[in-house]
Amino acid sequence: MQELATVAFYLGFFAYSAAATLFFVDLARRDPAAATGGPGSLSRWAPLALGIGAGLHATHVVTASLLTHVCPVESLHFALSLSALIAATAYLALRKRFRLHAIGAFVAPVALTFLVGAQYVGAGSGTAANLPRTLLALHITANLLGVGLFLLAGAAGGFYLVQERRLKEKKLGGLTAKLPPLDALDSTEHRLLLAGFPLLTFGIVSGAVFASSLGHSSVSELLRAALGYATWILVASVLVMRALAGWRGRRSAYGTIAGALCVLVVIVLYAVRAGAGPVP
Amino acid sequence: MIVVVGLSHRTAPIDVRERLALPSDAIAGFLSELLAGRVVAEALLLSTCNRVEVVAAGPGGAAAELEPIARAAFGQLRARAPDAASHLYTHSGAEGVKHLFRVAASLDSLVLGEPQILGQLKDAFELAKTAGSVGPVLHRVLPRALRTAKRVRSETAIGTGQVSVPSVAVELARQIFGDLRGRTALLIGSGAMAESVALLIGGAGAKIEVMGRSLERAEKLAREVGGTALGFDALDSVLARADVVISSTSAPGFVVGHDAVLRGRRSRKGRSLFFIDLAVPRDIDPRVGEIEGVFVYNIDDFERQVADTLSGRHREAQRAEQIVLEQVLGWERWTEAAQATPTIVALRTRLRAVLDNELERSMRGRLKHLGAVEREALEAMLDAALNKMLHTATVRLRDAALERSGLDVDRLERLTQAVSELFALDHELDLEELEAAASEDQPDPASDPVPAVPAGVRAIR
Numbered sequence: 080m081q082e083l084a085t086v087a088f089y090l091g092f093f094a095y096s097a098a099a100t101l102f103f104v105d106l107a108r109r110d111p112a113a114a115t116g117g118p119g120s121l122s123r124w125a126p127l128a129l130g131i132g133a134g135l136h137a138t139h140v141v142t143a144s145l146l147t148h149v150c151p152v153e154s155l156h157f158a159l160s161l162s163a164l165i166a167a168t169a170y171l172a173l174r175k176r177f178r179l180h181a182i183g184a185f186v187a188p189v190a191l192t193f194l195v196g197a198q199y200v201g202a203g204s205g206t207a208a209n210l211p212r213t214l215l216a217l218h219i220t221a222n223l224l225g226v227g228l229f230l231l232a233g234a235a236g237g238f239y240l241v242q243e244r245r246l247k248e249k250k251l252g253g254l255t256a257k258l259p260p261l262d263a264l265d266s267t268e269h270r271l272l273l274a275g276f277p278l279l280t281f282g283i284v285s286g287a288v289f290a291s292s293l294g295h296s297s298v299s300e301l302l303r304a305a306l307g308y309a310t311w312i313l314v315a316s317v318l319v320m321r322a323l324a325g326w327r328g329r330r331s332a333y334g335t336i337a338g339a340l341c342v343l344v345v346i347v348l349y350a351v352r353a354g355a356g357p358v359p
Numbered sequence: 360m361i362v363v364v365g366l367s368h369r370t371a372p373i374d375v376r377e378r379l380a381l382p383s384d385a386i387a388g389f390l391s392e393l394l395a396g397r398v399v400a401e402a403l404l405l406s407t408c409n410r411v412e413v414v415a416a417g418p419g420g421a422a423a424e425l426e427p428i429a430r431a432a433f434g435q436l437r438a439r440a441p442d443a444a445s446h447l448y449t450h451s452g453a454e455g456v457k458h459l460f461r462v463a464a465s466l467d468s469l470v471l472g473e474p475q476i477l478g479q480l481k482d483a484f485e486l487a488k489t490a491g492s493v494g495p496v497l498h499r500v501l502p503r504a505l506r507t508a509k510r511v512r513s514e515t516a517i518g519t520g521q522v523s524v525p526s527v528a529v530e531l532a533r534q535i536f537g538d539l540r541g542r543t544a545l546l547i548g549s550g551a552m553a554e555s556v557a558l559l560i561g562g563a564g565a566k567i568e569v570m571g572r573s574l575e576r577a578e579k580l581a582r583e584v585g586g587t588a589l590g591f592d593a594l595d596s597v598l599a600r601a602d603v604v605i606s607s608t609s610a611p612g613f614v615v616g617h618d619a620v621l622r623g624r625r626s627r628k629g630r631s632l633f634f635i636d637l638a639v640p641r642d643i644d645p646r647v648g649e650i651e652g653v654f655v656y657n658i659d660d661f662e663r664q665v666a667d668t669l670s671g672r673h674r675e676a677q678r679a680e681q682i683v684l685e686q687v688l689g690w691e692r693w694t695e696a697a698q699a700t701p702t703i704v705a706l707r708t709r710l711r712a713v714l715d716n717e718l719e720r721s722m723r724g725r726l727k728h729l730g731a732v733e734r735e736a737l738e739a740m741l742d743a744a745l746n747k748m749l750h751t752a753t754v755r756l757r758d759a760a761l762e763r764s765g766l767d768v769d770r771l772e773r774l775t776q777a778v779s780e781l782f783a784l785d786h787e788l789d790l791e792e793l794e795a796a797a798s799e800d801q802p803d804p805a806s807d808p809v810p811a812v813p814a815g816v817r818a819i820r
Contacts, residue, residue, distance in 0.1 A: 178537055246535065246654050251664060252671070256519075260537030261631060327629030328652045 094132030099187035101125035163193030165227025228275035233339025236332035365412030371446035403487035416496035472517035520668030540564030548608030
């Protein structure tokens with residue numbers, strides 16, 4: 080099984096690398112069909128490579144967790160890896176419907192970075208003994224799904240700002256000519272926020288319960304909690320303002336990107352904390 | 360070798376082109392008439408609104424055939440439209456191939472890089488195949504032309520961007536909204552370009568609403584573009600629900616002001632709004648473009664975009680020409696090397712026939728105890744030996760063919776003549792005569808106790 084985990088890791092690495100290269104080649108190519116990744120596009124293989132990479136990534140996570148007897152959601156090592164896997168899977172699910180081909184140029188390198196980067200983070204498995212395991216697993220699973228979805232939403236928001244700027248400034252050539260339609264980026268970002276928000280809420284509430292039961296809090300934990308609340312407030316504000324005040328487009332994109340950045344900082348804080356111990 | 364005879368938008372005005380153009384159901388008749396003269400062995404006719412061209416080849420593929428073929432094609436086209444004769448051009452041999460490749464790659468099109476020509480050429484090829492006028496030459500040159508066109512499209516940006524104001528406008532609408540189905544487009548005023556944009560957007564699935572100073576005129580226009588008519592007093596309410604506004608009035612001032620768009624913004628709930636202002640003087644207050652989620656493009660913006668696309672295509676055309684040149688050179692090398700092929704094939708066939716005959720005799724005589732497996736092994740051995748024996752001869756004949764364009768133009772002829780004479784390739788193979796002659800040359804078998812059997816066969820035995 081160890082061989083399977085290692086082979087899946089290396090093959091996943093190559094598949095993600097190939098996908099990232101193909102997505103960038105597609106952006107740089109002169110063929111108009113490349114914008115959609117459609118039948119005329121040479122790089123219609125890019126999503127396939129990403130899909131294969133995601134499959135191998137999942138195989139690696141499952142086999143490695145079986146080998147180490149660590150539930151994937153109970154280790155930061157796996158958790159980081161899983162959040163990127165979720166982002167890649169969500170992208171593949173939404174790509175065709177919302178014509179998001181170009182976002183693959185963000186998703187594939189992120190998945191590759193997280194797959195490789197997770198190897199260098201302390202394995203830190205095991206949970207705090209006095210916390211209920213089931214609730215803890217649910218807390219981490221919800222957070223991971225939320226992270227994956229918010230990262231993708233942040234990417235959609237970023238792409239929206241680039242696309243909106245080029246259309247406003249009437250600079251229509253260059254690499255940006257192949258970005259997805261403005262409305263598709265906006266509605267994708269909205270849907271991902273809607274899907275991620277309940278997960279984030281559950282993660283925040285359960286995290287608060289755990290924090291109170293553990294009693295003591297370090298500066299890093301307090302900062303993580305504060306960033307978690309900030310993300311929740313940002314995402315909630317964006318969703319409320321969209322519904323009530325018709326906030327769309329640029330303002331919504333800024334809010335979403337800010338939320339995604341908070342999520343990224345939380346991940347970094349998890350990653351750099353000493354020994355990368357128990358996850359909550 | 361091929362000949363291209365025809366006319367195009369470069370050499371003939373539209374009235375001449377339309378007299379010469381043939382509908383697709385008349386092309387088979389034209390081609391069979393052309394082939395009936397026996398000078399032309401293969402032909403296809405490309406008939407589009409911008410060009411009518413015959414691509415033809417002779418039965419032998421020789422350069423000497425090209426002139427009569429050109430005359431035959433020219434004569435047939437002139438018979439169809441006598442006044443077109445002065446507009447016709449002829450491209451023969453390598454020039455003909457280059458012209459065909461350039462046409463396929465859309466380098467000779469009225470709108471540089473337009474994609475339709477490739478489909479039209481494919482259709483012409485299919486029609487010719489159906490008419491039975493395609494032979495070995497066109498079967499090779501046409502697929503190569505289509506491959507050249509595909510290479511040009513994938514390796515250069517000659518096909519990117521839009522080259523007309525309406526198509527740029529619709530492309531921009533797609534970049535904002537993606538799918539235009541279910542969207543609402545408002546057409547204010549009239550004008551050919553605005554109507555074209557409305558028709559294109561309507562064709563993409565958007566609902567069209569037409570507004571004019573007079574409801575009567577708006578209704579007439581609405582019927583033409585397949586939309587519904589509205590009075591001008593409905594402007595504010597339509598601005599609140601429209602996704603695209605196409606404006607082309609002759610009003611002296613702004614028809615849509617900054618405040619009108621701001622008023623509709625609240626009920627729009629942040630939805631994007633795209634103004635296509637085709638009027639001069641402008642209909643849309645330029646300050647409208649500063650509002651978030653609102654995009655305003657005027658006629659200058661569209662024309663700048665068209666000019667950028669066209670100049671980009673012209674830059675790319677230089678790279679495309681280079682690809683065409685490479686492909687033509689590749690074709691020339693291939694056809695030159697192919698000139699040695701008949702001699703190589705004839706030599707191989709001749710030698711193989713002799714070897715087969717010997718094998719057959721041996722299998723009936725001394726080797727009759729061998730089974731099917733051993734026979735197969737013997738045949739494989741003969742093949743391998745023949746390949747090795749002919750390798751140098753094949754390479755030298757091909758080299759001689761490729762050198763034809765160089766200094767030693769007669770080398771291929773000398774070699775093919777020598778091979779032909781030495782192996783009597785121009786005569787039917789008479790195996791009995793060959794055997795009789797060979798037995799006279801053979802030493803007396805009694806004086807040679809070791810049978811003349813190859814080492815490989817002994818090993819099998």
